[in-house]
Amino acid sequence: MTRDAALLLPSTEPVTLIDPDGNPVHVGQDMPDPQALVHAYAALIAARRFNDQANALVRQGRLAVYPSSHGQEACQVACVQVLDPGDWLFPTYRDSAAIVARGVDPVQALTLLRGDWHSGYDPLATRVAPQATPLATHLLHAVGVAHAARLRGEPTVVMAVCGDGATSEGDFHEALNFAAVFRTPVVFFIQNNEYAISVPLARQTAAPSLAHKGIGYGVPGARVDGNDVAALLSVLGAAVDRARAGDGPQLVEAHTYRVQPHTNADDPGRYRSADEVTPWLARDPITRVETYLRGRGLLDDDTIAGYGVDAEKLAETMRAGLGEDTVADYRDLFAHVYAEPTPQLREQQALVADELSREEAR
Amino acid sequence: MTRDAALLLPSTEPVTLIDPDGNPVHVGQDMPDPQALVHAYAALIAARRFNDQANALVRQGRLAVYPSSHGQEACQVACVQVLDPGDWLFPTYRDSAAIVARGVDPVQALTLLRGDWHSGYDPLATRVAPQATPLATHLLHAVGVAHAARLRGEPTVVMAVCGDGATSEGDFHEALNFAAVFRTPVVFFIQNNEYAISVPLARQTAAPSLAHKGIGYGVPGARVDGNDVAALLSVLGAAVDRARAGDGPQLVEAHTYRVQPHTNADDPGRYRSADEVTPWLARDPITRVETYLRGRGLLDDDTIAGYGVDAEKLAETMRAGLGEDTVADYRDLFAHVYAEPTPQLREQQALVADELSREEAR
């Protein structure tokens, strides 16, 4: 770790490796190798399909709510692709696509938003923390998980994701500071999509960039084009490597944009114009890397079609899994409050059991 | 306000205008005018006497506890001297000397530490907020007070003081961010005395300096020698001017040292060596400016003796005021919870009244 200001400040402009037209941009940074890019491309196709299908399932009443990451898929797939199997991901409600990219069953990944339970997958088995709704609070858990691993000498790195709005919370500050003071291997990854529901970035901060917050903790800050999966793989990959090497926490800000409403329940017409959104559609993360890969003969129509088929299978799994009505078991309400239910909870469960048996008897 | 990194970062070294031997240091900064320095000197003498007397009153059992600012008096007097009468001061438990420098009655200033009531002076009349014990929480109130004044078009600046330890709290982060986003005229003044009770600065932050936190909010950070009252007047004065001019909040970190225990109840032998303390005694804020002023014929023995007499009067007022036993009135417990006591509080007060009348009757 360093206290040298020059090494802690982010670049003036976000790092881009492939421009919106699909051309490589020559900067000091390394272009990820072709397999990595092709892998990322496949993941992008899947992530986009996942978002589209989830939105459709909301319209069909199969999901209660869905905060889409449409347009942010490059962030979703890159932050997962740079991790080792032993690493951890700490996602928010917006990062369902990342969770699925990490290998979590898509139906389990949507348990929360379906309304079945607060979380559907096994965090310990998948090394994916439950999705955090209270903003920035999970960043501290990420620090704790990483610190415990480090105390045991494990090479674990933790990828802790949050939005631009979440950086205003006190817990963001405390998490970065704790990680820095204890030199804990966490990569704090901000998906700056310019909005916190209706509140634009300018109402969130007056800083030159969110990555400029790093120096206040002695944490190196980096800025990256959030719609360029190549740049993301490069910048996040380097951050993970440094964290794993013992250089302490890293802060990466991806500049992207929330092209869809906050969730299906939101009405962006009340706070932003369509004109603001349009230019971002042209910066779509998928077309960009596709153009680049095609241009270099690394991707052809057949391969693309194959990824499309895989993505359609994913969508089919979602439709099938979420199409079924689940039976919610009231006993779950009492079973997991403590390792052993208290006498009080047993009484309360018995009351419900009695009600139900009387109902059945009727 | 600017988002230009170069204008937001603090200097590499703290600004010093008078070195520990009393010699002027030539930097770009202006030396305050002689009257200001002499005024500050008199205030330093008073503040030191105040600290010594308060410590003595603890030993005599007249104060419950005293967190001394011995060695930090330059910070205490400078942060008050740069304010206009209409400005506000938001102090902590350690800033009793500053409160007195601001003109608050010294006995009222010690009400909290005496155990009579939670605060003794009138915050609205004195424009001094009640001393804050929960760390960093008052910084947000400072932002609110300043913002209200600004909405009314008043020229108020708020001086919000905290310690190095307090910068780790989430509220510090939220206060700086709110102030920056709303361009609120607050000067955040960190007295970095290297310790938070027993915890040294290195356990508090890995940043190049605490002033480097400013850029993460778009707030200019400045570093100043906290034992050099000339530099403090200059740097804090400039910060107040900028805030008043509409440039938004300012962050100033003073580098000083807590030469005494955290409070009389503390035992620093458990966590630091006397060797660490010794060099700081030679950097005493009073001798430094005294040497400088004497060397320039701006201060002579008679004047110094005069300030000594004034300080002794202050001490006498403290001894007299705190020597008397006060009568605590139980009705105060119920009178100020709400503007009007609730029926429940009336009942509870009546219960005590009844107990007391029965006691008296015995």
Add this chain to the structure above:
Amino acid sequence: MAAEKLTMANALNRALRDAMRADDTVLMFGEDVGPLGGVFRITDGLTAEFGEQRCFDTPLAESGILGMAIGMAMNGMRPVVEMQFDAFAYPAFEQLVSHAAKMRNRTRGRVGVPLVIRVPYAGGIGGVEHHCDSSEAYYAHTPGLHVVAPSDPADAYGLLRKAIESPDPVLFLEPKKLYFSRSEADLTLPVPPIGTAVVRRPGTDATLIAYGPAVPVALEAAEAAAQEGRSLQVVDLRSIVPFDDETVCAAVRSTGRAVVVAEAAGFASVSSEVVARVTERCFHSLHAPIRRVTGFDIPYPPPKLEHVHLPSVDRILDTVDDLQWEDS
């Protein structure tokens, strides 16, 4: 003005607008309360009418919101802040307990903090975790705060106006599930002051004591009981702090039996307090112990199970049936 049909959301919006028109020290701020008008649209149109300085969005930080409000209240303003959802008020807990609630007392009455903390609260809307907490016990247990919860549009309007006029901090709990239920209300009519409970339905056999989202459920239960020939009185507390011992005890004494209905977990809650204080005062008028129908002592359930948790008409009626009628 004649009565009109409106929702609680309309009534709250009207109360804010009227208060801001009447007193230009009244300000509204929080997350998404500006151009969006709040996620429940309670602040709809306020920025347009009163400008950015009177109704505005803040950075996303609840402690910051409340802390800044305290400072503004110290300096002549009457801020109203919105905590977007109940559970998102927790980051502001220290500002609430150690500052908002104590400022007047710490300064021996010299500095009051007239502010209103609006909390869209409780469940019944199919919300995911952290969006449906009933957190009133935390507030009611904290001396220095007033805690109120309306149960219909007219009272929502009246209580919010009174909360904004109060010289002390008021926790204003807005039952989310009642936001969009519509009823007849004449907003020009005065409502009883904070600290006053009202009997919403007369009855002679037993008293249901409820507040906020539980009031309509209690009324429904009373209606159902009436069909079965049992006359239930319904008391709406409206104000949890201060508590209206007089009205509540009179009601309970008149029936000799009572059930407290509340959505929050029962343990160490407002409902415990109601049972304790009413029992203390009415012991010899009681034919049976006062019973409680509350949420269970569990985290708020996921949407598909909330119906099991919430006090229901059936559960209330079962509990009323249990009030040892054979003894009387």
Add this chain to the structure above:
Amino acid sequence: MAAEKLTMANALNRALRDAMRADDTVLMFGEDVGPLGGVFRITDGLTAEFGEQRCFDTPLAESGILGMAIGMAMNGMRPVVEMQFDAFAYPAFEQLVSHAAKMRNRTRGRVGVPLVIRVPYAGGIGGVEHHCDSSEAYYAHTPGLHVVAPSDPADAYGLLRKAIESPDPVLFLEPKKLYFSRSEADLTLPVPPIGTAVVRRPGTDATLIAYGPAVPVALEAAEAAAQEGRSLQVVDLRSIVPFDDETVCAAVRSTGRAVVVAEAAGFASVSSEVVARVTERCFHSLHAPIRRVTGFDIPYPPPKLEHVHLPSVDRILDTVDDLQWEDS
């Protein structure tokens, strides 16, 4: 091992040391708990014995402390954290309520967070504002937390060992005013599990129900009452959550009269809950309503007035006198 004379502070220190020796996943951290040994010296010597990695100081941020502890508990550790004083735990409230308390439930039992939050709590030590809060109601009302409070050194040792072994988060409330009171204790003897109340003094006329700092006061009151010929039984709850209904109700039934004694403000508190649940269960055994002697509904007083606020022997005896003896 024979009994020895020691303070509660000694006993707590011994419990931490023994737990850390027995299980190397047990860690201790917080503000000033390292080289200083804590402002009350409860962690004295732990860094020296176990090293910087097992007992350490953190940056000054309570939400950070608890949040990091939750993460460590998710990943195989058993952290014990200290909140320096009761009121300084409030910044960690959101981590406590929305995460520590809910993690096991949110993950359907897959992820438990075995951690202990030590809170030096309550008053009677002449502390200035924010240093003497009795905050147990906030915790007891939050499903998912265990809440315990010892009242003597032996129990402090035993309960803390059990808290550290618990698979669930435990709020461990340490009555500050009892830290340095000394008594005979044999730390090798087992104590009853969390969830169990004990009768500390037998008695036949009325039952005093207390916990934490109120227990010695209740015992003193019972002693004084005995002088006047009245036999008071004293129950020490020890564990607020889970609550031992059996022991408490048996005790109350045996005397037919009861007073709950607690330092916290009474409104919507643990004492309300005790009155409510015991009344519900023992109504027909009661000769008089259960009364409460609690702190008033006011912010904790400044040092010179705390004696007025704290439950005193006299106030307890007055209340016992009021239990409608003429009726029995």
